[in-house]
Amino acid sequence: MALVVEKTTSGREYKVKDMTQADFGHLEIPAINVNDSVTKSKFDNLYGCRHSLPDGLMRATDVMIAGKVAVVAGYGDVGKGCAAALKQAGARVIVTEIDPICALQALMEGLQVQTLEDAVSEADIFVTTTGNKDIIMVDHMRKMKNNAIISNIGHFDNEIDMHGLETYPGVKRITIKPQTDRWVFPDTNSGIIVLAEGRLMNLGCATGHPSFVMSCSFTNQVIAQLELWKEKGSGKYEKKVYVLPKHLDEKVAALHLGKLGARLTKLRKDQSDYISIPIEGPYKPAHYRY
Amino acid sequence: MALVVEKTTSGREYKVKDMTQADFGHLEIPAINVNDSVTKSKFDNLYGCRHSLPDGLMRATDVMIAGKVAVVAGYGDVGKGCAAALKQAGARVIVTEIDPICALQALMEGLQVQTLEDAVSEADIFVTTTGNKDIIMVDHMRKMKNNAIISNIGHFDNEIDMHGLETYPGVKRITIKPQTDRWVFPDTNSGIIVLAEGRLMNLGCATGHPSFVMSCSFTNQVIAQLELWKEKGSGKYEKKVYVLPKHLDEKVAALHLGKLGARLTKLRKDQSDYISIPIEGPYKPAHYRY
């Protein structure tokens, strides 16, 4: 019997790493972590959110994104997708990051890297994508512009301090429509708009990722299960957590090219020999970053 | 004494992998492969080429990029940078790829994925970025539009079949200026423009990468040498090839943030505990793809 771990809470890579490297002596069966497939993490997280973040924003608020200042907390795959979508829609995007490499990537795309404290009172739209907790606290919210929009597309609803907001003395919640609430602070009479009660806004306010990108994710899961089933007696997989083998990751991508009218180039034998890559792949080493 | 391997020929990841995994019993000293640092491969290769490809094209040919059809052979880091630059300058970009994952990435950016044979007679600009040999052959060149521009920014000059071109019966070479040659085929009287004699066009026709991105690459080398020197007696490094430890890769990035006015966010203790990431980093597992 096969177990497949589907892990979608971005930013928690360390736990995944712990799992893949630890001795899972207590694991009863082998498992494949498909969240770390390229065709999952770089597709679902990046391209999926690039689509579904503006979708959620528009369905929930009908706000014009062009001309606005948006803060994206976190610039991992999810944050990259969100920042790209907002920038392309005409917003000016400010990124917050703890990781200097991701921060430098944001800068290379023309995005400003600031702390939340720097930007809190000038931004119109806030999106959390960190996979960490307590990113936007109620004290931040009180300093925001009237009708600033706060949403989370990272992991749990604790990226936004919903508890602090709900228990703020005298705060008033006005439900504009399901999944879209305006919260008014008594002292300033100024309000903020919170999407999906702080939970994943693309699920709460839109319909999640589009089917094409989910097809990549689900194909990962099915192919992983088939692989575990096929190899169930071979001893290829011990009772550990693996990432999907590269050639299967590539197969997931290959299965989706036809729909988009792409035509792949074939390696010739002499080219294959020259770069020591098999004609049928895998074409990249495990650590390749895409 | 420390050895640092600086490897810049993109696309040859397999050989790097071989080196890092093989038993380098014959290696006299430990070594660090800085080519696979994030702040090298994702910066020098990607952002460097995004800058220096159009720079080389403009200096060599003064051609207007907007409105042209450009073929980028290969969509690794170098190809991604080149395709982004050409698209942003207003070209319509067609990508050729052997790797279905990279091909799908190109499609997600709105690029067309075709074979060279499909596109050879409609494109105005060709760029090779594959790290493989014999990508554009003399038979391709003969089918190109008059004054199509051919350039290589991948690795050696064998990405372009210079030998086939030079020995083509009756072909005529007209040097427009140093590093920019027009080659005329006797049968069609039609010519192509070859940059930098098929060698790296950003070096041959422009001044290579800008100093900021090279600073990232050189900082990698210096930090690697310092690390090897510091640990020379500690036994931390055996006589193998290593990648730069993640915290040093992050340090390279951190050293470059101030120049660009960025302000990093600091993890709080409770946040650090929550995601099991040290406050001072490293912030990502080794396999993280950025």
Added chain:
Amino acid sequence: MALVVEKTTSGREYKVKDMTQADFGHLEIPAINVNDSVTKSKFDNLYGCRHSLPDGLMRATDVMIAGKVAVVAGYGDVGKGCAAALKQAGARVIVTEIDPICALQALMEGLQVQTLEDAVSEADIFVTTTGNKDIIMVDHMRKMKNNAIISNIGHFDNEIDMHGLETYPGVKRITIKPQTDRWVFPDTNSGIIVLAEGRLMNLGCATGHPSFVMSCSFTNQVIAQLELWKEKGSGKYEKKVYVLPKHLDEKVAALHLGKLGARLTKLRKDQSDYISIPIEGPYKPAHYRY
């Protein structure tokens, strides 16, 4: 009493021109055509559609735009907005045009300019923005890929040959949800998705333009009405159709800058003299194209 003409059917500029130039001796009152204000035509049509086209597509179909081939018929202000939105979302965009100037503009943005016949069987998404009739005929629809999406954001529902579709022998209409129908051809058993029954898809499938851009349009109307009222006895306006005076067009824009945190520069007296432009504007001549 004031009459304000609000004209929103893009592409019909000729009729507007006829009106503004003709002797409207039969007009009982002066009128201002605010559709030709810059802050209407270049904002509502361009930025409004850039926002509401993907909004409508996503709400109606949840289709992933990235990787798809999209045909935009017409590259006026509406078409420019639609093409920009689709390109930015990761589609490959093909433009159809009758006007060589607009066609050349499309090319300068890296878009392909083809006829509908060239592209009909390879595209996934079709958008009409022409202001003309009979752009996508039922014969085109029959050649489209299965589940190609057809929508109109131009003017009336006659841009798409709804009559031809509805009366096609044996065609079957399957309503997926209100404003989203799949039409299946009996001979091929292949279907197309028609949005909003061929009417304006941003109104039918989403909520139209966002409030910020509509505020620009409505401010035009109000300011035009105030101007006509103020000048009702002055003889400034005869019984003709006028465009909004430039200084009022600029006032519309100025009223919207504060919301977006912009800070305008002031001309100094000597600069004003140097370029013969009043310090308070208007800053451009009537024919300026922005």
Added chain:
Amino acid sequence: MALVVEKTTSGREYKVKDMTQADFGHLEIPAINVNDSVTKSKFDNLYGCRHSLPDGLMRATDVMIAGKVAVVAGYGDVGKGCAAALKQAGARVIVTEIDPICALQALMEGLQVQTLEDAVSEADIFVTTTGNKDIIMVDHMRKMKNNAIISNIGHFDNEIDMHGLETYPGVKRITIKPQTDRWVFPDTNSGIIVLAEGRLMNLGCATGHPSFVMSCSFTNQVIAQLELWKEKGSGKYEKKVYVLPKHLDEKVAALHLGKLGARLTKLRKDQSDYISIPIEGPYKPAHYRY
């Protein structure tokens, strides 16, 4: 004998307007102002500068544009091209404007609109495109970061206060290479880089616009001369300054489509009747803004 006015100093539209509207009784011959052709002002100024601004920057300084903060003074056609090029290359762009409509356009593209005073000490690259004088004064320069780059692509060298700089007490000029000077202030020992001595940097530091866009401009001139010659005895043109007739402006564009592989759509007779536009054009009214 024909006179053709070629006017390239952007931002001076008022003077052009004066000329086209004034009674040029003293004009000995009819003239056509081709600067206001769409295929000149919207092509040469916009797309030309989008190409030649980064070209000039890279040739003069080899500076990495990605990650930098750039100030573009003026957001007319030239400014729009410059801002687009800098943004696409990965800079964060701040626009200064006096005209609220152009300012709002900048905001809609995600650019920040500030005064020069706001941005002077945080920017790395300054570009003047205003067509006005005294935009960047020596007092601004003294507040800039060390090695900030100052360049003008607008009109005369008085957009930048070269006189103030040259006569600043104790200032030291270090010529890095022709057309690239570092000026060091004695009090701060900090220096700025001035390109092309404040004159047009794309001409001084690069080779000006690429031939394709100049071909549009020159075709305008030739067609204007042919038109004046053809009509020299017909009385069509009085001794005034005209803009190029729309159908000739469209002809300029049409002549450039083939090179880029475009295929135009033809109006059908019934479509032509429906929108009252001749099959052969002109397709837009004179005031259309493109």
